[in-house]
Amino acid sequence: MNAVLTESEVVRFDRERRVEREAHKLEKRLCRLMGEAVGDYNMIVQGDKVMVCLSGGKDSYALLDILLKLKQRAPADFELVAVNLDQKQPGFPEHVLPDYLARIGVPFHIENQDTYSVVKDKIPDGKTMCSLCSRLRRGILYRVADELGATKIALGHHRDDILQTFFLNMFFGGKLKAMAPKLVSDDGRHMVIRPLAYVAEQDLVRWAAHRQFPVIPCTLCGSQENLQRKQVAAMLQEWERKHPGRIDTMFTALQNIVPSHLADGTQYDFKGLTVTGVADNEGDKAFDAPEWPAAAALPSLQVIRI
Numbered sequence: 001m002n003a004v005l006t007e008s009e010v011v012r013f014d015r016e017r018r019v020e021r022e023a024h025k026l027e028k029r030l031c032r033l034m035g036e037a038v039g040d041y042n043m044i045v046q047g048d049k050v051m052v053c054l055s056g057g058k059d060s061y062a063l064l065d066i067l068l069k070l071k072q073r074a075p076a077d078f079e080l081v082a083v084n085l086d087q088k089q090p091g092f093p094e095h096v097l098p099d100y101l102a103r104i105g106v107p108f109h110i111e112n113q114d115t116y117s118v119v120k121d122k123i124p125d126g127k128t129m130c131s132l133c134s135r136l137r138r139g140i141l142y143r144v145a146d147e148l149g150a151t152k153i154a155l156g157h158h159r160d161d162i163l164q165t166f167f168l169n170m171f172f173g174g175k176l177k178a179m180a181p182k183l184v185s186d187d188g189r190h191m192v193i194r195p196l197a198y199v200a201e202q203d204l205v206r207w208a209a210h211r212q213f214p215v216i217p218c219t220l221c222g223s224q225e226n227l228q229r230k231q232v233a234a235m236l237q238e239w240e241r242k243h244p245g246r247i248d249t250m251f252t253a254l255q256n257i258v259p260s261h262l263a264d265g266t267q268y269d270f271k272g273l274t275v276t277g278v279a280d281n282e283g284d285k286a287f288d289a290p291e292w293p294a295a296a297a298l299p300s301l302q303v304i305r306i
């Protein structure tokens, strides 16, 4: 018997198909961008054991989720182990992550360490706790990586985190420095990777909603959100709103530095420069104003995201 759909059923069916198509496109984009970042920086190789740091926030859930998809199709065979550090913040729902990880069948380790009390004890009320808290967390995660035999530590920082860090360092630290997609840890003993380095935060927000990750609020410690980071994030979003594609362009710039056109004598030997007599298009153009492509020709989200 041929069922005839009512008008409202047709509308609902169309909407569901559209949502499904959008989710499929988003999944493809996330996998492609992670695959590119992993490849460009040689983040994961055959036989790696990747420790995926899960905080319970949307970014780390997405990191694990997309890494699992990548693992299925990557030429290299590697292992994943999820790790959460339960810092014993009041109200932390300690069953959420183990339940989720058991349900999706990922090997995991929950490290219970009451850093919350240590930080509360050491830092006077009203002062920011983040720097001590992060230092303690970092040390614990390095130890856990050793105990688990992890060869890589994967963190959920994304493209927008990296750019925000770049501007924070420039505005408040007087340095051109961001957060690397891959870097050896400060103790010199671990390889830290950021497979979401090319991914826009907005895509992670949408993916978390689509996948219905059981996100744990990040305000449990009671610390104020980093005001400077919030301001920089708002500034970047405002630029992006006025000039779509600007964030992608700025990220591209991080991969395209020209030390001879900056002013750091440790990165370029200005003192030892000699005239070569050979024309060089990258040489100084003296009085010529720099030229840029017309705004419309700049890389846009549409160009970069297929």
Ligand code: SF4
Binding pocket: 129, 130, 131, 133, 134, 221, 222, 223
């Ligand atoms: S926001 Fe809270 S949990 Fe995060 S680093 Fe700061 S003190 Fe630690």
